[in-house]
Amino acid sequence: MKQETMQRGFRRQPIWLSLLISILVATGGQGLSAQKSAQDYLVFVVCESADTLTLLRFGPGGLHVEKQAKVGMMPMDINGPHGIAVSPDKKYVYIAVGHGRPFGSAWKFDAATLAPMQYTNLGLFPATSDISKDGSFLYIANANFHGDMKPSSVSAVATGEMIEVKRIPTCTMPHGSRLNPQGTKHYSACMMDDLLVEIDTASFSVSRYFVLSKGKEKGLEGAPSVSHSGPHMEAPNDQASHDDRAHPAASHRELSCTPTWAQPSNDGSVVYVACNQTNEIVAVDVKTWKMMRRFPAGVGVYNLAMTKKVRLVATNKRGQSVSIFDPATGKELARIPTLRKVVHGVVITPDDRYAFVSVEGIGAEPGTIEVIDLETFKTVATVDVGEQAAGIDFWKMESGKPPEKDH
Numbered sequence: 001m002k003q004e005t006m007q008r009g010f011r012r013q014p015i016w017l018s019l020l021i022s023i024l025v026a027t028g029g030q031g032l033s034a035q036k037s038a039q040d041y042l043v044f045v046v047c048e049s050a051d052t053l054t055l056l057r058f059g060p061g062g063l064h065v066e067k068q069a070k071v072g073m074m075p076m077d078i079n080g081p082h083g084i085a086v087s088p089d090k091k092y093v094y095i096a097v098g099h100g101r102p103f104g105s106a107w108k109f110d111a112a113t114l115a116p117m118q119y120t121n122l123g124l125f126p127a128t129s130d131i132s133k134d135g136s137f138l139y140i141a142n143a144n145f146h147g148d149m150k151p152s153s154v155s156a157v158a159t160g161e162m163i164e165v166k167r168i169p170t171c172t173m174p175h176g177s178r179l180n181p182q183g184t185k186h187y188s189a190c191m192m193d194d195l196l197v198e199i200d201t202a203s204f205s206v207s208r209y210f211v212l213s214k215g216k217e218k219g220l221e222g223a224p225s226v227s228h229s230g231p232h233m234e235a236p237n238d239q240a241s242h243d244d245r246a247h248p249a250a251s252h253r254e255l256s257c258t259p260t261w262a263q264p265s266n267d268g269s270v271v272y273v274a275c276n277q278t279n280e281i282v283a284v285d286v287k288t289w290k291m292m293r294r295f296p297a298g299v300g301v302y303n304l305a306m307t308k309k310v311r312l313v314a315t316n317k318r319g320q321s322v323s324i325f326d327p328a329t330g331k332e333l334a335r336i337p338t339l340r341k342v343v344h345g346v347v348i349t350p351d352d353r354y355a356f357v358s359v360e361g362i363g364a365e366p367g368t369i370e371v372i373d374l375e376t377f378k379t380v381a382t383v384d385v386g387e388q389a390a391g392i393d394f395w396k397m398e399s400g401k402p403p404e405k406d407h
Helices: 002-011 015-026 031-036 250-254
Strands: 039-047 052-059 062-070 081-086 092-097 105-110 116-121 126-131 137-142 151-158 163-172 174-179 185-190 195-200 205-211 218-221 259-264 270-275 280-285 290-296 301-306 312-316 321-326 331-337 343-348 354-359 367-373 378-385 389-399
Touching: 039 081, 039 354, 039 367, 052 081, 052 354, 052 378, 062 378, 081 137, 092 126, 092 389, 105 126, 116 163, 137 163, 137 174, 151 174, 163 174, 163 185, 163 195, 163 205, 185 270, 195 259, 270 301, 280 301, 301 343, 312 343, 321 343, 343 389, 354 389, 367 389
Parallel strands: 081 126, 081 389, 126 174, 174 259, 259 301
Antiparallel strands: 039 052, 039 389, 052 062, 081 092, 092 105, 105 116, 126 137, 137 151, 151 163, 174 185, 185 195, 185 259, 195 205, 205 218, 259 270, 270 280, 280 290, 301 312, 312 321, 321 331, 343 354, 354 367, 367 378
8 A cells, every 4th residue: 555655656746856866867966067067178287397298188077187298308307398388279289398408498299199299499498388379489488497697588489390580588587478369469577687578579579678576666668678786777778789788686685576477468458467476466557558556466476367257367386275366456256275285387268167277296296287166266176197287278178078987
């Protein structure tokens, strides 16, 4: 009698409820949202102390290493891949390799096979990289991290032939290579001169620079002339050799920014600069070439990225965390701790859903890639990669692969 009552009760169950139960069973309890978001995100990262280019896949199957390749030509020494840029057509991956004898290099890899194709020598310790909208030119900051404190440069490389067409003098220890959305201006930050430098991409020459030192903020025309007392406030003598200019050795102890990144806004009207030493972000108006605001950031703010929904994502290198800001007000919306220390790079997925963060780790620790959900501000996945995970860039999205079942 009891069994008959149960059967009658089950037959009275609404059709919609039966369908929902069927869906939950079929999807392992993940429901409709999992089916709608069944996208895979593919991201490249380079690991500086492991000499690897690694492709990662994140989606319904979790986060894992898809494949990897070795980078560089020195089998007995660390080559030091640092910067990375994926071509707009998604066919190639370009890598800045810091170490060499004595100079570093830029490499072109096939994105699908990870096979090396071409390379060219650059300056001392090529670091952060960016690529033009048409994929024709690669811009790499020659950071010269381990050399003398003297002015360095940004290399412009023709990607078709992998030829350095111009080495553009800037200032001391340039880093944070980024192009504006229009592709007309390139920005980098000079760590040891407290400067933001703007390059005109039509002429391959410095057009303006901005002094970031606290209380001395000022925008100037032309290229900076660097002296022992700090950057001069006038354009350099065109007859002077860049290598002959004195560097601001005395001013290095007086830095009040130590900028590590320059990130243009989505429309190119503002450039945000990370002041690594003072834990601040400086917003510079491009049209007026004046400071708009300076707002507090995390400890050791290092790299920046901008979402389409106008959120500024910042890695905090010494703070073991990632911050998310409303750049219009400078308000910090969230601070997400990372699994390991020495937080490095960040890239945003095209749909604004996730931020992929590279974390170097310390000593023999592996590097880590962490995925942050930009809707919930929560870390949703992590995976270990090679030591000192550094430059990171997005490749593509594709239909998600289902999770692999254990046998």
